[in-house]
Amino acid sequence: MAITTDAIGAANGFAGVQSVTRACVLLDVLARDGQLGVTEIGRRCDLPKGTVHRLLMTLECRGYVERAAQDGIYRLGLKLFELGSLVLDRRELVTEGRRHVVRLMEESGETVHLGIMDGGHIVNLAVQEPPQAIRVVTPVGGRSPIHCTSTGKAIAAHLPPSDLQALVAEYGLPRYTANTLSDMDVWLADLAEVRVRGFAVDQEEHREGGRSVGAPIANHTDTVFASISVTGPTHRFTSEQIALFADMVCDAAADISRSLGAGSQAVAIIRGNSRKGVIVRE
Template sequence: MTERRQRGRPRGFNDTSEQNTIQSLDRAVTVLQSLAQGDGPTLTQLAERLDQSPATLYRVLSTLAARGMVEADPVEQTWYIGPHAFQIGSSFLRRTSLVERARPYLRSLMETTGETANLGVDRQDQTLFLAQVETHATIRAFFPPGTQSPLYASGIGKAMMAQFSPARLEALLARSTLTRFTATTLTDPAAIYQDLAEIRRRGYAIDDEERTEGMRCVAAAIFNAPGDPIGGISVSGPSGRMSAQVIAKAGALVHAAAAQITHSLGGGSGASR
């Protein structure tokens, strides 16, 4: 019997080998990813960064600019992400009500704690930050939407990892390159397992300057109906303000807010591991 294929999916749909990619499209996506860093490179700088010829990149940029995907500063001759790229990217947020549901709680957390509140999800072993409500303080944490950080080196990521099944967690650590970002980054699997056990006991995760020196955060996971972690919220700020006492109070608030968001989404409590 001939295997039935889903409509709209050609044979080899899941094959991501080079023969199934379009080189020019791949180059254009690489350009967009580089410009997303927001540092405004010139054509020469971008060519050096991507190891591509300026002539080739100029054609790519011109094509993207015609579609509003990128734009150039005519005075500085620098390139940036364009408004249409933002519009397309924003459609990702419309796929889920998570951001809409979480935003009031993020604002409440910021107002109550005086620190920045964040929302993130798991995307390919990275914490992808979707939304943020910034504190009014001069010195503050800043994770704009689209920022990514390895799960094991972020408060939200660790809060989710603590609720992974043993098999999922083992597979994650096996395929991850546990890079050390600061002196306190946990890169030993045994230490990570111990930390995750403490997170489950405590109800919230602590990022103790593990991704960025001078910044701490507390985070808790958000769950879907089956009780699987689908994201998390956090409160983050300078280490000087995030003392042990502040962390304990903020942790309880973050845990309660995450539970309320979970309830609003019809989610269940995290499965005991």
């Protein structure tokens, strides 16, 4: 499937500056498919060779792409890494959250994710994997769906209904496993439960054999904008374990929120009204 120039929120007519949009598409293609030649890139995004070549040269001048010395194969450049690192530096969330992420990993012995919402998806800002043999691996910077992960649902639960409608209208509730909540009403009911409990649970809704527990993080304006979660194989996520993990995750989320300046009432909401147990689908 060719990556198109359709913009993210292009319901309106604005398509953006053509060549800039195209340059972005080239980067998307390189991000998805690794390293490619001019012709191949042209094929994948329906552009003539000449155009692709010109755009790539421009991006190369700026360090956004680079090419293997001999064969003229292009790949993403270090400039992107440089800019990407700057993005995180500006987000106190990561500096504040990192030690909690590590501690939570050590406490739980499972993979910990710290995520933020961006354009209908969850972006993993930090990941800490346990030294376990069987563990979940998700790359830093990777994106996860919002409707079937505990990080996603922890945030979604605190979004205004209109935003949820808009999100679902745009992305739908695509099915990943047999357990994915792909019905709007069921999903909304689950989110309501998340609000009551204070934490979200993903029971193999995203990946077969994987469960996770996540809690929301609020900032100084008392708005939920991020979340933290532990993830692991189903057999280590029994009802009792989930209850234990939930306590740890909520504590961590509350700590991070406080250190970001969230008010005590927001923290109380995060911690949930009741810690009633989770019914595990066996």
